Amino acid sequence: MSINRKELEEIATLAQLNIPESQVNEITISLNQVVAMIEHINEADTAAVKPMAHPNDAVQLVRYDEVTDGSHKDELLALATQADDDHYLVPKVID
């Protein structure tokens, strides 16, 4: 298995990253080195093995979707580069 240029473009889209033309070769080689290393997992016989998502196999705990630490609206909005009193501001989406 190896990643080609077309797949690299698809990966960049999934990752929401831009890859400058000048770096395409270098990044493709670098990613394929990792892919080659990863391939070793295929040496293991896992036919009867269940995937392990968490070390303690714990079930994800849930809680009521309630604000428990007060409202920090202003502090949180202040972290954004562009915001008004109630909203994050982004470039126009709909004409």
Add this chain to the structure above:
Amino acid sequence: MINLTIRQMSELLVSKQINVQELSGLFHDRCRVHNQTTGALITLNNEINAAELLNAQASIEAGDSLLAGIPLLHKDLFCTQGVKTTCGSKMLENFVPPYDATAVKRLADAGMVTLGKANMDEFAMGSSNEHSAFMAVNNPWDLSRVPGGSSGGSAAAVAARMVPIATGTDTGGSIRQPAAFCGITGIKPSYGRVSRHGMVAFASSLDQGGVMAPGADDCGLVLSAMTGHDSLDSTSANQPPWQWKKPETADMQGLKVGVASAWIEGLKDPDIKQKTTEAIEQLRCNGAEIIEIELPHADLAVSAYYVLAPAECSSNLSRFDGVRFGYQAKEISDLESLYRQSRTEGFGEEVKKRIMIGAWALSSGYYDAYYLKAQKVRRLISEDFKKAFTEVDIIACPVSPELPFKHGEKVDGISMYQADKFTIPASLAGLPCLSMPIGFSENPQGRLPIGLQLIGRYFDEQSILSVADKYQQQTEHHLQVPEAFQ
């Protein structure tokens, strides 16, 4: 003063031979003076927090915390209210969190005094601390060499005694390897033991906060105050706070120590091989029984890790979109470009590489073949440990196959990944593990620290810290300070 343990410093504070301002001031000065040469801190607080000093003084007078008045640094991925938390990244260069991480809050409640934030590899991705967006960290034992990573700033700061304690985090070895490279003790507790709330996430099923200090007793005291269930972290273990008990003697009668001989025989560095062998012999001389174990799937751990950790990283780091917080690219006219350009400019090359590997492993057509397969290999590795722990109480093995290397020496990313082969298996299994200093290389490369890794059963931090403390009752490797920082 700089080489005192927490218990000794606490005694001086309680007996009023020194006050909290003087103790914090002494270490604050050391941080200021030595940061230029080590690069260990990203942020040194301009002033020591007055509220923390008052809280520390009250705790000392009430006699309710051994940690009261002890200064520390937090790795710069623990959120600290009102203090910049950069995660070593341009992406978060100006991020000032409105809240404290649970671990930070618990240590402050115990009376500890935060002096600043420690340098790190960007988003905790790296084993050399050369991947910080701000500056590389230098190893206090040889400034031309790396301190390890990703908690390299924490390790260097403790090694240079700029602080007596620093927090760290460990995903695949990021506490243990820098602790070994810098000649200090570092513990990664069991997964779930320390709340991840307020720790900037890298790989959620692997990340775990821990402690770095000269000795095991200090690590045990601080770790105790960080533990306990936290409802703000859904993966926090439903366990009461853990309490470290310092052993009274160095006797190890009845202790069964597992050793995978092949791991030691395969070591190419003669000094690491010799010191590892000698340290295990020391455990045997103290009464421990050394038992051969097998971990047959451990050699697949690095490969599995580089599927799972990047997959989780690509998911976690998708939150950095340039809109709600963090870096935003300038003069962008559409939303899609705003996302992509902000991430492209805000993340460093290693972080982008791992995000892309993760996005690939999770993408259609590869999910089953790589992501689920790696999760299955993870279970095989975990089962190997479970089997071994039916016969032994702890496992002793190397931390790293190599000594601290020179800055810029490792240009091949894969060889840096492979060097984590001894730390990653226990990470995948979520087990508690530590690194303790066992001596120094004495070869032409210079005097460089070497560590031994101890791995325990799930939630048995006590056993590994006890063995480290017993070893340290008889040795002085952990008390050594590089000459330039004495």
